[in-house]
Amino acid sequence: MRIVLVGNPNVGKSTIFLQLTGVNVTISNYPGTTVDFTRGSLTHGDRRVEVIDAPGTYGLEGHSEAERVAVELLEKGDIILNVVDATNLERNLNLTLQLLALGKPMVVALNMWDETKHKGIEIEAKKLSALLGVPVVTTSGRTGEGLAGLPEALFKARAASWPPMDSEQRWVKIGEIIKQVQNLAHRRHTWLERLQDLSVHPFLGFPLAILVLGGVFRLIIGAGEAVSDLIALGLQHVYTPFILRLHGALAGLPWLHAVLLGRVTAAGFDYETAMGVLTTGVFVAFGLVLPFVFLFYSTLGFLEDLGYLPRVAVLFDRLLHRIGVHGYSVIPMLLGCGCNVPGVLAVRNLESRRERFITAVIIATTIPCTAQTAMVVRTVGERAPGYILLTVFSLGAVWIVLGRILALTVRGSTPTLLLEMPPYRLPEPRLWAKKTIMRTRCFLAEAVPYFLGGVAFVNLLQIAGAIRFLGHLATPVIKGILGLPAQAVAAMIVGIIRKDAAMAMLAPLGLNDAQIVVATLVLVLYFPCVATFAVLWRELGPRDLAKAIGIMAITALSTGGALRFLLALVPNPLLLAVLILGGAVLLAIRRPSRDEESEAQEAPARSLVKEK
Amino acid sequence: MSEILPLTMMRLDQKGIVHSIAGGRGMAARLSALGIRPGVKICKRSALLGHGPVIVTAGTGEVAVGHQIAARIMVKVDE
Numbered sequence A: 001m002r003i004v005l006v007g008n009p010n011v012g013k014s015t016i017f018l019q020l021t022g023v024n025v026t027i028s029n030y031p032g033t034t035v036d037f038t039r040g041s042l043t044h045g046d047r048r049v050e051v052i053d054a055p056g057t058y059g060l061e062g063h064s065e066a067e068r069v070a071v072e073l074l075e076k077g078d079i080i081l082n083v084v085d086a087t088n089l090e091r092n093l094n095l096t097l098q099l100l101a102l103g104k105p106m107v108v109a110l111n112m113w114d115e116t117k118h119k120g121i122e123i124e125a126k127k128l129s130a131l132l133g134v135p136v137v138t139t140s141g142r143t144g145e146g147l148a149g150l151p152e153a154l155f156k157a158r159a160a161s162w163p164p165m166d167s168e169q170r171w172v173k174i175g176e177i178i179k180q181v182q183n184l185a186h187r188r189h190t191w192l193e194r195l196q197d198l199s200v201h202p203f204l205g206f207p208l209a210i211l212v213l214g215g216v217f218r219l220i221i222g223a224g225e226a227v228s229d230l231i232a233l234g235l236q237h238v239y240t241p242f243i244l245r246l247h248g249a250l251a252g253l254p255w256l257h258a259v260l261l262g263r264v265t266a267a268g269f270d271y272e273t274a275m276g277v278l279t280t281g282v283f284v285a286f287g288l289v290l291p292f293v294f295l296f297y298s299t300l301g302f303l304e305d306l307g308y309l310p311r312v313a314v315l316f317d318r319l320l321h322r323i324g325v326h327g328y329s330v331i332p333m334l335l336g337c338g339c340n341v342p343g344v345l346a347v348r349n350l351e352s353r354r355e356r357f358i359t360a361v362i363i364a365t366t367i368p369c370t371a372q373t374a375m376v377v378r379t380v381g382e383r384a385p386g387y388i389l390l391t392v393f394s395l396g397a398v399w400i401v402l403g404r405i406l407a408l409t410v411r412g413s414t415p416t417l418l419l420e421m422p423p424y425r426l427p428e429p430r431l432w433a434k435k436t437i438m439r440t441r442c443f444l445a446e447a448v449p450y451f452l453g454g455v456a457f458v459n460l461l462q463i464a465g466a467i468r469f470l471g472h473l474a475t476p477v478i479k480g481i482l483g484l485p486a487q488a489v490a491a492m493i494v495g496i497i498r499k500d501a502a503m504a505m506l507a508p509l510g511l512n513d514a515q516i517v518v519a520t521l522v523l524v525l526y527f528p529c530v531a532t533f534a535v536l537w538r539e540l541g542p543r544d545l546a547k548a549i550g551i552m553a554i555t556a557l558s559t560g561g562a563l564r565f566l567l568a569l570v571p572n573p574l575l576l577a578v579l580i581l582g583g584a585v586l587l588a589i590r591r592p593s594r595d596e597e598s599e600a601q602e603a604p605a606r607s608l609v610k611e612k
Numbered sequence B: 001m002s003e004i005l006p007l008t009m010m011r012l013d014q015k016g017i018v019h020s021i022a023g024g025r026g027m028a029a030r031l032s033a034l035g036i037r038p039g040v041k042i043c044k045r046s047a048l049l050g051h052g053p054v055i056v057t058a059g060t061g062e063v064a065v066g067h068q069i070a071a072r073i074m075v076k077v078d079e
Helices: A013-021 A065-076 A086-100 A113-118 A125-132 A150-155 A167-181 A191-199 A205-238 A240-252 A254-260 A277-306 A309-315 A317-321 A327-338 A340-349 A353-366 A370-381 A385-409 A429-446 A448-464 A466-481 A488-497 A499-509 A513-525 A530-569 A573-589 A594-611 B025-033
Strands: A002-006 A038-044 A047-053 A079-085 A106-111 A121-123 A136-138 A182-184 A418-421 B002-006 B015-021 B041-047 B054-058 B061-065 B073-078
Touching (some): A013 A150, A038 A150, A086 A167, A086 B025, A086 B061, A125 A136, A167 A182, A167 B025, A205 A277, A205 A309, A254 A448, A277 A429, A309 A317, A309 A418, A340 A353, A340 A530, A353 A513, A370 A385, A370 A499, A370 A513, A385 A573, A448 A499, A466 A530, A499 A513, A513 A530
Parallel strands (some): A002 A047, A002 A079
Antiparallel strands (some): A121 A182, A418 B061, B041 B054
C-alpha cells in the first residue's frame, strides 16, 4: 500500500513526512523546496506502508515540472494525505476539491494548526469533514501536535464521491464551505508581521537585504576563520605527532610517502603546502572547509526557515530580469553559494526553459560553493585583503556581463513573477539543527571522499610524470593567455573533481599576487566539479550541457586573460575592483534597447496563448 | 464612491475588491490558485521601485505579483 502526501507548495508536507517516516528531507519556509519526490515507510501496528512526499502543487493540470511529478505520483498512490495550510484554507481547498474528484481514499490534514490561533482564524474541523466527506485531522508539523494520531486516521481514509468541476464551480463551492466552517477575528499585528512588511518595503527593503546578506557572509567568513584557526591549533597538538611517526614508518616506501604525506620531513612540515592526502588533504577538508560549510548551512537554514528567501526574490526581481530570469532564480543562486548541486537542482522550480538554462549556467559558472569560497578567502586573502575584493567584484562583473549576454541570446520567454509570500515563522530549533546537521553530514559523506581521492589522484599523476606532460601540452593556454606557470595545470585537473582541493594546490606554486587572482578566477569559472556536472547533465540534457561547457570555457579564458592584462595596467587591486564592477553595473543599468522593451511586454501575452 | 483601477495604480495600504483580470485563462488560473480572483478583498502592501513587483494581501495570505501581471488586475477601490 502506498500513501502519497499532496498539497500546495509550502504547507508543511515535508515536515509531516519527516515526522511520519523519520526519513530526512530538506524543509524550508518557501514554496518549491521539494522538487523531486522522497520515499519512506511507516510502520503502524503490524502494517508497513510506503509513504511518498510529492512536490507542492497548486492544481492537477500540470503547468510546471513539479506539478507533473505530483500528478504521476497520485496515479500510483492508494491513499491520499492532502496536507492543507490551515491559515490559508480557502486557497488550499481548490486543490482539495480536485483531489476529491479522483475518488481515492483520502485524509485531509489541517496543518499549521498552532498558527491559526495566533492569526485569529477559527476552523470547525468536524464540520469541514462532514462537508468534504473525508476524515479531517488537525496537525502541526513543527510542534508535533496531532501527528501521533495521523497513522490511525490514514488507515481509516475513505473516498468521497465528488464530481469533477471547472474552476468557477469550484470557487463557488469553496465559498460556501468557507462560510460554514471558518471564522476570522480581527487582531493586532505581531512584530514578525511588521518585519515582514519592512523586508519588502519600497525604500528600505533593498538596503536591508544588502545588510542582511552582506552581514551573513561577513559573519560566516569571520567565524569560519576563527574556528579553523582553533582546529589548526588542535591538529598541531594531536595530529602532527601521528604524521611525524608515520613519516618514520614510511621511510622505505617513497611513493606511498609522497601520496599520503607529501613534503614531510623529520624537521616538520606545513599543512597547507605538503600536498599529501593525510596532511594537506585532511587539513583542508576538515580544518579549512568544514567550518565554513557548517556555518553557511546553519545561517542559510535560519533564513530559509524564517521565510526570508522569497522576499529576496521579490527585491531582486527587477535586477534579475536584466539577465533574463525572474526573481525566484535568486533562491537557486543562494543555494548554489553553499554547494552548486542543490542550486542546480532547485532550477527545476523555474517555469521556462530559458530561465532554467540561464540560471543553471550562471550558477555553475560564476558562483563558487562555500568550500571554494573558504579556500579563496584563505589563499587570496593571505596576499592583501584588496585581492579578495578584486576576486569577488570580478565574479560579480562576470555574473552581470554573462547574464546580459545570455539574456540577449537565449531564446524563449521569461514569465512575470508570481510568488506567494509565506509568513515569517521563527525557526523551530530542533528542525533547524537537524537540517544543518543533515546537510553538513551530506558534505562529509559526498564531498570529502572526492576531495581526498582528488589529492591522491594528482599525487599519482605527478609521480607518473603525467602532470609535466599535460602541463607541456597546455602551456600555450596556461602560460600564453593566463600567464600562469605550467604546473598550474595540476590544479586545473583536480578542479574537475573538487574545486577546493584545486585551490589548495595553488598554494605551493609560488605564484605572485596577480597570478593567484587570475588562477582563482579561472578555477571558479572554467568547469563545474564532477558532482555539479552530473546534475547539469540530468537537468539540462546533453545538448544544453555542451553549450554550457562552451560558455564556461570561453568565459574562463577571456576573463582570466582580461584580468591579467588589466592587472598589468592598474596594479592597485582595490581601484581595479571598483573599476571592473562599476563598468559592469553601468552596462546592466543602461536603458534596455527598444527591441528588448517591446519583447518584454509581449512575452506574457505569448505565454498566455500557449497555456490556452 | 468607488472606482476601478489596475493594482499598479493603487496607493500603498489601499484596500479594494478584485473586479476583473484582464488576461487569459491561464493567468486567471494561476492568480486564483494564489487567492487572487474577482470578488476577493485585497490590500496593497508594497510596490518595489522601478516597476518592480507589487505585494498584496489576499484572503489570509500574501502574494508578490510582477508589475506586468499587476497592471492587468483591475481592482474596485473605495475612495
